[in-house]
Amino acid sequence: MARVKDYGNAELEEKLRDTYFYTTDSNPQFLEDVKKISRTAANMCYQCGTCTGSCPSAPRSSYRIRLFMRKGVLGLEQEALNDPDLWLCTTCYSCTDRCPRDLAPTDVIMAMRNLAFKYDIVPRNFLKTVQLIYTTGHGVPNNDVNRAARVKLGLPADPPTTHSYPEFMPAIQKIIDHYKMKENADRILAEEGQ
Amino acid sequence: MTETKEESRIGVFICHCGTNIAGSLSIQEVMDYAKTLDGVVVADEYQYMCSTPGQSKIIDAIKEHNLNGIVVAACSPRLHEPTFRTATQEGGLNKFRFEMANIRDQNSWVHMHDWEGATEKAKDQVLIAVAKARMLEDLQPKSVPVEHSALVLGGGVGGMQAALDLASAGIKTYLIEKAPTVGGRMSQLDKTFPTLDCSQCILTPKMVDVGRHPNIELRTYTEVENVEGYIGNFTITLRKKARGVLDPTEALERGIIGGGCNGCGDCAEVCPVIKPNPFEFGMAPRKAIYIYHPQVMPLQYTVDFDACVKCGLCVEACGEEKRAIDLDMVDTFEKVRVGTCILAIGYDFIPIEQKTEWGYKRFDNVITGLEFERLICASGPTGGKLIRPSDGQIPKKVGFVLCAGSRDNTGGVAKAYCSRFCCMYSLKHAHQIMEKIPGAVPYLFYMDIRSFGKMYEEFYYRIQNEGAKFIRGRVANILEDPTTKNLIVHTEDTLLGRPVAMEMDMVVLAAAIQPKPEAERIRQMFGVSKSQDGWLLEAHPKLNPCGTTTAGIYLAGVCQGPKDIPDTVAQAEGAASAASIPIHTGEVQLEPYFAQCMDEICAGCGMCVPQCPYGALALIDKEGRTVMEVTEAKCKGCGTCGGFCPGGAIKMQHFTSPQICAQIDAFLLKGGEY
Ligand SMILES: Cc1cc2nc3c(=O)[nH]c(=O)nc-3n(C[C@H](O)[C@H](O)[C@H](O)COP(=O)(O)OP(=O)(O)OC[C@H]3O[C@@H](n4cnc5c(N)ncnc54)[C@H](O)[C@@H]3O)c2cc1C
Ligand code: SF4
Ligand code: SF4
Ligand code: SF4
Ligand code: SF4
Numbered sequence: 001m002a003r004v005k006d007y008g009n010a011e012l013e014e015k016l017r018d019t020y021f022y023t024t025d026s027n028p029q030f031l032e033d034v035k036k037i038s039r040t041a042a043n044m045c046y047q048c049g050t051c052t053g054s055c056p057s058a059p060r061s062s063y064r065i066r067l068f069m070r071k072g073v074l075g076l077e078q079e080a081l082n083d084p085d086l087w088l089c090t091t092c093y094s095c096t097d098r099c100p101r102d103l104a105p106t107d108v109i110m111a112m113r114n115l116a117f118k119y120d121i122v123p124r125n126f127l128k129t130v131q132l133i134y135t136t137g138h139g140v141p142n143n144d145v146n147r148a149a150r151v152k153l154g155l156p157a158d159p160p161t162t163h164s165y166p167e168f169m170p171a172i173q174k175i176i177d178h179y180k181m182k183e184n185a186d187r188i189l190a191e192e193g194q
Numbered sequence: 195m196t197e198t199k200e201e202s203r204i205g206v207f208i209c210h211c212g213t214n215i216a217g218s219l220s221i222q223e224v225m226d227y228a229k230t231l232d233g234v235v236v237a238d239e240y241q242y243m244c245s246t247p248g249q250s251k252i253i254d255a256i257k258e259h260n261l262n263g264i265v266v267a268a269c270s271p272r273l274h275e276p277t278f279r280t281a282t283q284e285g286g287l288n289k290f291r292f293e294m295a296n297i298r299d300q301n302s303w304v305h306m307h308d309w310e311g312a313t314e315k316a317k318d319q320v321l322i323a324v325a326k327a328r329m330l331e332d333l334q335p336k337s338v339p340v341e342h343s344a345l346v347l348g349g350g351v352g353g354m355q356a357a358l359d360l361a362s363a364g365i366k367t368y369l370i371e372k373a374p375t376v377g378g379r380m381s382q383l384d385k386t387f388p389t390l391d392c393s394q395c396i397l398t399p400k401m402v403d404v405g406r407h408p409n410i411e412l413r414t415y416t417e418v419e420n421v422e423g424y425i426g427n428f429t430i431t432l433r434k435k436a437r438g439v440l441d442p443t444e445a446l447e448r449g450i451i452g453g454g455c456n457g458c459g460d461c462a463e464v465c466p467v468i469k470p471n472p473f474e475f476g477m478a479p480r481k482a483i484y485i486y487h488p489q490v491m492p493l494q495y496t497v498d499f500d501a502c503v504k505c506g507l508c509v510e511a512c513g514e515e516k517r518a519i520d521l522d523m524v525d526t527f528e529k530v531r532v533g534t535c536i537l538a539i540g541y542d543f544i545p546i547e548q549k550t551e552w553g554y555k556r557f558d559n560v561i562t563g564l565e566f567e568r569l570i571c572a573s574g575p576t577g578g579k580l581i582r583p584s585d586g587q588i589p590k591k592v593g594f595v596l597c598a599g600s601r602d603n604t605g606g607v608a609k610a611y612c613s614r615f616c617c618m619y620s621l622k623h624a625h626q627i628m629e630k631i632p633g634a635v636p637y638l639f640y641m642d643i644r645s646f647g648k649m650y651e652e653f654y655y656r657i658q659n660e661g662a663k664f665i666r667g668r669v670a671n672i673l674e675d676p677t678t679k680n681l682i683v684h685t686e687d688t689l690l691g692r693p694v695a696m697e698m699d700m701v702v703l704a705a706a707i708q709p710k711p712e713a714e715r716i717r718q719m720f721g722v723s724k725s726q727d728g729w730l731l732e733a734h735p736k737l738n739p740c741g742t743t744t745a746g747i748y749l750a751g752v753c754q755g756p757k758d759i760p761d762t763v764a765q766a767e768g769a770a771s772a773a774s775i776p777i778h779t780g781e782v783q784l785e786p787y788f789a790q791c792m793d794e795i796c797a798g799c800g801m802c803v804p805q806c807p808y809g810a811l812a813l814i815d816k817e818g819r820t821v822m823e824v825t826e827a828k829c830k831g832c833g834t835c836g837g838f839c840p841g842g843a844i845k846m847q848h849f850t851s852p853q854i855c856a857q858i859d860a861f862l863l864k865g866g867e868y
Contacts, residue, residue, distance in 0.1 A: 048641045049686030053670030058686070058693040066686060098551060098670055100602040 001025065026075035030115075034072045037111035040104040045069040051095035051105045063088035065095055065105045072108055081116040087123050120188055127185040134182045137162025137172050202233030202328040205261045206320060207252060209243035209268035211298050216241075218302035219312035224267065227317045233328045235259050244274050249281040256285030263327035267295040267320050288332035290786070290848060295323040318861060325860035329853045333786040338827045340426035340776045341533035345370060347418060347716070350378020352751025352762040353538030354400045359770035360536075361409035365777050368530050369404055370432060371414045375490035376401050378540050382473065382564060384571035384578075386759060387622040388653035394489055394573070401491040411530075415496060419527065421719045422809075424828055425746030426533050426782050436523040438483070438497025445518060455518040457485070457493035461508035469501050475565050478575035483508050483519070487573060497521065534746045534773040537720060537730060538766065539710055541752040544599045544607045546705040551671040552595060558584035559679055559700045560672065563619055566702045570626050580627060582700055584679035589634065589699035592627055593683045594620045595669045596640040599706035609706045611727055614756035616704035617644045621654055623702060624662040636662045637696065639669045639685055647760065667694060672701060707756055720747050729755045740769040745782070748773045787831030787848050789824045795843035796821045802835040802844065811835060 002018040002025075034042050051065045052058045058065070063085040071080040080086065086109065095105040116122060129139045138161065147157040158164050162172065176182050206228040210216035221239050228237040236259050240248045243266055252264060264287070266278045271294045279289040297316045305312040342365065346357040349371030357369040369376070380386075381401075383393035404410050413432060420431040445454030462481040470476035473486040480486075482501040485493070495518075497508075502521070509519045546562060547555040554560045559582050561569070572578035582589050596616060602608035617640070624636035643664070645654040658664065667685035674681055681698045709728045710716075717724055721744040723731040730753050733741035740748050750766035751757065757765065776782045789810070798820030803811045810828035813820050822843070836846040845851075 046641065047688055049667035049688040050670045052686035052688075052693055053667060053684045055693070059695070064686070064691055066688060067691065100597075100604060100608070100668060102603040102605070 021074070025079075027077045028075045030075045030077035030080070031072055033115055034108055034111045037114050038104060038107035040107050041101075042069060042072045042103065042108050044101050045073060045103060045105075046101060048100060050098050050100060054094040054098050055089075056092060056094065057088045057090055061085065061088050065089065065109065068109060068112065069103075069105055072112070077115075080112055081119060081121050084123070086112055086116060087126065117184070120184070122188070124189065124192075127189055130176070130181050130185040131189075134173055134176050137169055200262060202263060203259060203261045204231075204234045204263040204265060204324055204327050205252065205255045205259060206231075206234055206237040206265045206267065206324065207243055207248075207255075208237070208239040208297075208316075208320075209248070209266065210239065210241045211269060211302075212241065215268070215298050215302045218306050219297070219309060219316050223313050224297075224316045224320060228265075228320050228324070231321060231324050233263075234324060235261065243268050244277050249277065249284075252278065252281040253285040256282070256287055261285070262287065262291060263324075263330055264292045265295060265320065265323045265327050266292070267297045267316065267323065269298040270296050270300075290333040291327075291330050293323045293327040293330065295319040318864075321860050321864070322857045325856045326853050329850075329856055330848075333847055335783040335786050336788070336826050337781045337783045338424075338426050339781050340779065341428070341531050342366065342777055342780075343368070343530070343532045344773055344777060345428070345430055345530065345532040345535045346538060346750075347535065348378070348538035348540055348751070348753070349373070349376030349404070349412075349414065350538060350540045350751060350762075351380045351397060351400070351759055352540070352753075352766040353378070353536070354404050355763050355766035356536045356538055356750045356770040356773075357404055357410055358400065358407065359767055360774055361407045363770070363774050363778075364409065365774055366409050366411065368411045368413060368430075368432075368532065370416050370418060371412075372417045372435075373486070374415045374437070374494070374496040375486055375492070376404055376412070376414060377489075377491070379564075380759060381487070381489070383567050384574070385622060385626065387618045388647070388649045390622070390625070398489050401489065405491045412492070413528075414492060414494075418716065418719060421535075421721075424808075425744075425776060427827065428532050428535060428746065430530050430532060430535070432528045432530065434526045434528060436497075436499065436525050437494070438499065438502070438519060438521055438523050439495045440518050440520060441492060441494050445516070450517045453515065453517045455494045455512075456516065457495070459485075459495070460511040460513075461495055461519060464507040464511045466505060466507065467501050467503055469498065474568050474575045477565070477568060495519075497523075533777045534748065535720065536748045536750050536766075536769045536773050537716065537722065537753055538750040538769075539713060539716060539753045541707045541756070542710050544609060544706045544708050546599055546607075546703055548607045549599055552598060552669065552701075552703055553672045553674060553681070554703055554705075557672065557674040557679070557681060557701075558582070559589075559674075559681055559698075560703060561700070562703050562705045563616060563623065564705075566623055567619075570623070570630070578630075580630065580700075582679070587699070588631055589627075590631065591696075591698045591700075592623075592634065592636050593669075593681065593696065593698035593701040594623060594636060594638045595672075595683075595701060595703045596620055596638060596643075597668060597706075598703040600704075601641070602706070609708060609727065611756065612644065613704070613707045614644070615758040616706075617642075618647070618650060618653070618758065620702070620704050621645070621657045621662070625657050625660060628660050628662065637683075637698065638662060638664050639667060639683065640664060641666070641668050647758070665694065665696075707752070709753065713753060720744065722747055722749075725755075727755075729753065740765060740772050746773075746776065784827060785831065785848075787846070788826040788829035789831070789833075789835050790845045790847060791822045791824060792843050792845055793819070793821045795841055797841050797843070798822070799840070802839055805834050805838050807832065807834065 007013050055065050057063045089109045093106050142163050151157050162168050208221050208225050225237045225239050236255050242248050264282045279292050282292040283289040297319050301315050344360050344365050345368045346353045347370050357367045360367040380397050386393050415437050416432050416434045419433040422429045439455045442454030461483045465481035465483050467482035468479045471478045471480035483495050483497045504521055512519045568574040569580050599608050600613040603610050627634045645651045665687050666689045667687050670684045672681050672683050681701050683696045685694050687694050722742045725731045730749050732739045733743055748769040750769040751762040800813045808828050808830050810825045814823045833846050836844040
């Protein structure tokens with residue numbers, strides 16, 4: 001664990017904080033959990049950077065998929081799960097396509113998001129997405145602009161999804177209820193008064 | 195067939211192997227148990243049975259107790275069977291009166307945490323070994339004479355070195371090369387790391403030597419058609435491909451005095467057919483009658499009959515005196531007899547265009563390392579000027595993609611192994627562009643720089659000091675700017691932790707290597723195994739890296755696994771030394787494990803004959819009856835025929851049915867009546 005230096009000054013404390021990696025910072029179970037959920041041998045990452053080099057998020061943000069692989073390998077659970085970058089993956093799977101170790105970094109990210117959710121670590125927009133899927137079947141429901149565009153293209157105004165077949169909504173809600181996602185989303189947002 | 199069975203007097207010796215065995219099971223209990231077994235007159239143990247005092251125990255016990263069978267319970271027969279056989283022999287017994295129980299690899303190492311279970315299993319193993327020892331017979335190894343000649347397949351630097359060593363050791367050596375010239379890959383290289391000698395300059399003397407060494411029979415443009423026989427006595431059929439051109443000796447054989455190809459090239463001058471030269475990867479033309487390059491050995495032209503239109507212009511140009519060209523030539527066959535063979539068939543490249551992310555064959559300015567060698571080489575298609583294929587401009591920023599398809603577990607064309615010389619040649623390439631092109635900067639995109647050889651790390655230091663840039667990240671993909679044909683290389687600089695998009699004038703892929711496509715056919719002909727990655731398999735990765743599991747066949751160079759020139763030459767010299775031993779000994783001893791036909795039982799049905807994978811069986815007439823006969827030197831003792839014979843007429847020496855049945859009975863009845 002990082003040593004507190006006690007400068008009696010919060011700003012200095014932060015600036016000069018102990019950044020050593022101590023073996024006690026590592027939770028080996030984290031890697032095991034990630035491997036189990038992602039079903040990929042995350043420990044086999046050799047840090048080549050092909051994933052970040054392929055990632056459309058990387059050049060636009062501080063998100064480095066490779067670093068999440070590294071944190072998984074070292075069991076840096078708190079660091080990985082509390083990093084807001086965890087939520088910047090677009091799930092395009094480019095990294096998974098190219099990883100020379102035949103790993104699925106995308107699935108590692110998904111696994112970490114899963115684990116983060118257990119600690120209620122999840123960005124608010126994701127929770128709102130859950131609520132939207134629960135009520136409409138869509139993360140991004142159709143809107144008037146889209147409808148007009150679709151009609152212009154000669155398509156029906158609504159796509160052949162729950163928008164056209166609302167009778168499937170109860171099934172979707174059943175799945176979400178099974179995982180208590182809506183319940184948790186409502187609770188977290190309520191606790192924050194949203 | 196009744197024999198008076200001698201009384202069994204068996205000695206059992208149990209090895210501790212330090213704590214390898216003694217740490218996992220009770221030696222004392224196994225020894226006490228052994229003493230109770232039928233026929234066992236003495237049981238003993240020792241810390242290291244393979245040591246001199248350990249072996250003395252066996253020798254002394256044979257004499258003291260008048261033993262006629264020895265059992266050692268220790269490690270694997272692969273390791274120490276020869277040791278204990280020798281001790282058995284020194285004690286005065288036939289060395290085949292020895293049986294080994296592998297209580298280490300097959301017991302203590304796998305049951306490390308089960309003391310009781312392992313002890314019980316060791317008792318069973320000793321019981322079974324004693325059951326066999328009681329029935330062992332004296333056997334005499336067979337020795338066969340060895341042909342005083344050798345064959346080397348492949349005329350790259352590895353094959354040439356092996357052939358030169360064999361020939362210089364006084365052995366007649368056939369050097370077989372399928373291309374029209376020897377030299378292999380090394381003759382395509384410009385310079386060689388880490389000393390930067392000119393590749394052709396250091397190779398040509400060897401090429402010349404193999405051409406004129408009195409003990410070397412050089413056969414270029416020749417392939418192996420068939421292999422028969424066994425160590426000491428291989429008969430190999432060669433196919434001499436129709437070359438369309440006679441060398442002076444062949445001309446003389448046809449009565450053309452002073453004729454044959456002298457390499458003047460008058461023929462190629464007049465030949466109207468133009469084809470890409472594969473030696474230059476199509477970057478330079480050649481005619482239908484051609485040589486690869488000026489230093490070929492032998493200096494003799496070859497007609498590419500797939501391209502030749504038989505216009506006859508070359509025949510005319512060649513003239514009445516030399517009369518070297520024969521456009522109706524056909525393939526001919528030759529059989530050679532040799533004692534041992536060395537395979538040195540080299541390597542190929544993966545089809546790197548199938549790793550589409552790097553754009554090879556899609557983008558003009560993406561080339562491979564070997565194409566780079568030709569472009570930077572003074573005798574290459576551009577006279578040594580490195581130019582961009584798209585516009586002939588001189589590149590200033592050149593990217594090198596290391597591990598292009600190597601160390602990659604995605605399957606398809608990718609290879610999981612390290613190709614072992616691409617780090618070093620990429621460093622060499624970096625040096626070459628900085629030397630030749632003022633202001634040029636090489637960028638090496640790498641994961642690790644593997645510069646482990648003698649003076650290699652120092653070479654890395656030198657190139658970095660000369661100004662090469664190293665970016666630690668494997669290249670994710672390359673895009674092309676369609677107007678400039680420049681290339682945008684994407685990766686992450688993992689040391690900075692930043693994604694990278696760098697514009698390069700040219701990119702060189704250090705493409706992974708792989709076995710030759712024909713390696714599969716060759717290996718089957720010569721009875722050699724392959725490792726899981728497809729390279730030819732050595733007999734032992736550490737202790738027998740030049741041999742194979744087929745006696746008399748050896749390996750040299752990259753065909754056994756990726757290696758650079760120093761390692762290739764070293765292995766070639768090792769293989770030549772190993773291959774010369776049986777030849778110089780003049781005879782080889784074969785284990786007497788061959789099948790034997792019991793004539794009085796054999797019905798002469800001949801059904802076993804086609805079963806034998808080694809062609810060792812034949813029907814013969816013997817005293818008016820048809821019976822089967824085994825060519826003992828060909829028999830590998832596999833037991834296929836012995837298990838098959840419907841009449842039970844085939845006896846597998848040292849693995850006879852009674853011996854094996856006794857072992858099974860011993861195990862099932864736990865020492866009860868059998
Ligand atoms: C771009 C590049 C640069 C390199 N630079 C260096 C360097 O600077 N220094 C260094 O040490 N190493 C270098 N190497 C490695 C070097 O090429 C090899 O170590 C060396 O060529 C291995 O020799 P070989 O005899 O095993 O195989 P090869 O050179 O491949 O020779 C094999 C020969 O066998 C023949 N053959 C194949 N099949 C048959 C058959 N069925 N019948 C008959 N003949 C057959 C082939 O025609 C060929 O002539 C480089 C490699 C590459 C790709
Ligand atoms: S591409 Fe694969 S091996 Fe390379 S850093 Fe990313 S996850 Fe690790
Ligand atoms: S799947 Fe996620 S991490 Fe992978 S390349 Fe796409 S955005 Fe980046
Ligand atoms: S006969 Fe064939 S090799 Fe000779 S010149 Fe004509 S095309 Fe060329
Ligand atoms: S030698 Fe270097 S470039 Fe070639 S595969 Fe091995 S590590 Fe990669």
